[in-house]
Amino acid sequence: MESLLSVRGLTKSxxxxxxxxxxxxxxxxxxxxxxxxxxxxxxxxxxNILTATLAADKGEIRFGGKPITGNLRAYKQQLGIVPQDIAPVVVGRPVYVIYLSHGNSIAKTLYI
Structure with missing residues (x-):
């Protein structure tokens, strides 16, 4: 099965x-x-790098098999995030919730 989200070699200093x-x-x-x-x-x-609010120093993010840098606007339109300060609490700690959609349905949820 093809990856919905593929991250390779992300570095940040x-x-x-x-x-x-x-x-x-x-x-x-x-x-x-x-x-x-x-x-x-x-x-x-x-x-912050996955949501394109911060640039990585190196590395690549692919969404639906395509680099997000090719069409950042389209990538962001398929992304939803619940910030940590209003996210649900799991095991006594708040979590980030990121929803990634591809097409008309939500295909993946990341709990961070």
């Missing part, structure tokens, strides 16, 4: 401090992906 170092994963339709980690592990940075 802030003032010489490398936050992300070659992150990569695939999400297929119907799959739930959780990104867990301690404070300052790069979870929010990853979300």
């Amino acid at each position: 802030f003032k010489g401090n490398q936050v992300l170092c070659g992150i990569g994963f695939d999400v297929i339709p119907g799959e739930v992906l959780c990104i867990l980690g301690p404070n300052r592990a790069g979870k929010s940075t990853t979300i």
